[in-house]
Amino acid sequence: MSEFKVKAISHLNAEFSVPGDKSMSHRAAIIAGLSSGECEIRNFLPSEDCLNTLKAMGSLGVNYDIIEEMEGYGPTVIRIKGRNMKLQKAPFPIDCGNSGTGMRLLAGLLAAQPFDTELYGDDSLSSRPMGRIINPLSQMGANIESKGAKPGCAPLLIHGGTLQPITYEMPVASAQVKSAILLAGLFCEGKTTVIQPAETRDHTERMLAAFRVRTQREGNTITIRGGQVPEARDFHVPGDISSAAFWLVAAAALNGSRLLIQNVGLNETRNAIITVLVRMGAKISDIVRSQEDGEPIGNIEVCGRGLVGTVIRPEEVPNLIDEIPVIAVAAALAEGTTVIRNAHELRVKETDRIKTVVDNLRLMGADVTEFDDGMEITGGKKLHGAVLQSFGDHRIAMAFAIAGLFAEGETIIENTDCVNTSYPGFSKHLQAIMKEKSDHAAFEMKTIIHQSSWH
Ligand code: S3P
Numbered sequence: 001m002s003e004f005k006v007k008a009i010s011h012l013n014a015e016f017s018v019p020g021d022k023s024m025s026h027r028a029a030i031i032a033g034l035s036s037g038e039c040e041i042r043n044f045l046p047s048e049d050c051l052n053t054l055k056a057m058g059s060l061g062v063n064y065d066i067i068e069e070m071e072g073y074g075p076t077v078i079r080i081k082g083r084n085m086k087l088q089k090a091p092f093p094i095d096c097g098n099s100g101t102g103m104r105l106l107a108g109l110l111a112a113q114p115f116d117t118e119l120y121g122d123d124s125l126s127s128r129p130m131g132r133i134i135n136p137l138s139q140m141g142a143n144i145e146s147k148g149a150k151p152g153c154a155p156l157l158i159h160g161g162t163l164q165p166i167t168y169e170m171p172v173a174s175a176q177v178k179s180a181i182l183l184a185g186l187f188c189e190g191k192t193t194v195i196q197p198a199e200t201r202d203h204t205e206r207m208l209a210a211f212r213v214r215t216q217r218e219g220n221t222i223t224i225r226g227g228q229v230p231e232a233r234d235f236h237v238p239g240d241i242s243s244a245a246f247w248l249v250a251a252a253a254l255n256g257s258r259l260l261i262q263n264v265g266l267n268e269t270r271n272a273i274i275t276v277l278v279r280m281g282a283k284i285s286d287i288v289r290s291q292e293d294g295e296p297i298g299n300i301e302v303c304g305r306g307l308v309g310t311v312i313r314p315e316e317v318p319n320l321i322d323e324i325p326v327i328a329v330a331a332a333l334a335e336g337t338t339v340i341r342n343a344h345e346l347r348v349k350e351t352d353r354i355k356t357v358v359d360n361l362r363l364m365g366a367d368v369t370e371f372d373d374g375m376e377i378t379g380g381k382k383l384h385g386a387v388l389q390s391f392g393d394h395r396i397a398m399a400f401a402i403a404g405l406f407a408e409g410e411t412i413i414e415n416t417d418c419v420n421t422s423y424p425g426f427s428k429h430l431q432a433i434m435k436e437k438s439d440h441a442a443f444e445m446k447t448i449i450h451q452s453s454w455h
Helices: 022-034 048-059 100-111 131-139 175-185 203-210 241-253 272-279 318-333 344-348 353-363 394-404 417-421 426-435
Strands: 003-006 013-017 038-042 063-070 074-081 116-120 143-146 156-159 167-169 191-195 215-218 221-225 258-265 283-290 297-303 336-340 367-371 374-379 387-389 411-414 441-443 447-449
Touching (some): 003 426, 013 426, 048 074, 048 417, 100 116, 100 175, 241 318, 241 394, 241 426, 272 283, 272 318, 353 367, 394 417
Antiparallel strands (some): 191 221, 283 297, 367 374
């Protein structure tokens, strides 16, 4: 089992790009697999989560060809041959690994197929709530058995069949739930409508539009008409702003630093991390350079000058839900108090992220109060190195690697293989940042170019 050994840095001057967006890579594998023909997906995220979704589509009959790979991890350029909406029964249960997105999106898709499928995952995924997709899909007529030790949890046995369109008011703001229903709705006759309690990331709607599938949006209500077939096309996945977030915090908290993250997704339903860091005093410019394939892409530049505390607004929470662990680290490094409330959803992520963040911050000497729906952090006290657990949660491992860059003494984070679920190559970037002594560092991962054929 691997670990990170992290020491304080006094200097950060770097430019690089982060791997492809996780949310978009899942969706690209699914939507290209349903499409009318051949699609080249570029900058696909070769993380365990996204590879599981790609393999799931493979077991449902979708052929794909790997064109390029990130050395040691997996495919970054894939040619996917869409099946024109006609999937075939998987010969065995599908492993979704650690991924809530993979399981929930696939469940929506599979509920509408004329065959049964079993979806399972690791211990963390098997304890996450699946009732939130079972309920609406059952209202559409699906028959989904949750076979987990915990009620309403995976494994899920999905008895697919013909579904009816519904109008569904979601009790929680979740892009995964919205997307599961929209994907199921694509197979229904008539219009399926989802009403969100707050805006959530809109990658499914944007990607469907890029593949010429129309959805209608009125405020937080999204409608899809069934029977549309995604038109095959190529898709370029931008860098993942949630992965960039770790480095944005490191640079923002370090006086005199300069960081440029290139070619990252700047979708407005994902960029509240920038707004919050700016409110905390960071000097950040983000420039949208292109609107490739319906998603804004650009560069983010940070000049570090220290941070002050802030209050996270309720409406910001869905936009930065994955960034809250590293925002909590930023808060511990900031002068003053930061309040994070209305974030109860953190308790049902890969770990209970309120508890895992609070426990680790306390072990580093930070002043934190835990609430049922968040935490309050009074920063400014020097953090000290500690031996920390990742609890098998990728974002906890990475957030506390950033904390270690500011702590007195060594910080060891145990059990860090989990970072491969979202950020393959994180530890190489971390090493490069810690070794960086020159005026400027620029680094990229190596890629391997393949010339293989359909398999
Ligand atoms: C995701 C949505 C979010 C996020 C997750 C990815 C997606 O979850 O936390 O990492 O790709 O749709 P919820 O939909 O549960 O809010």
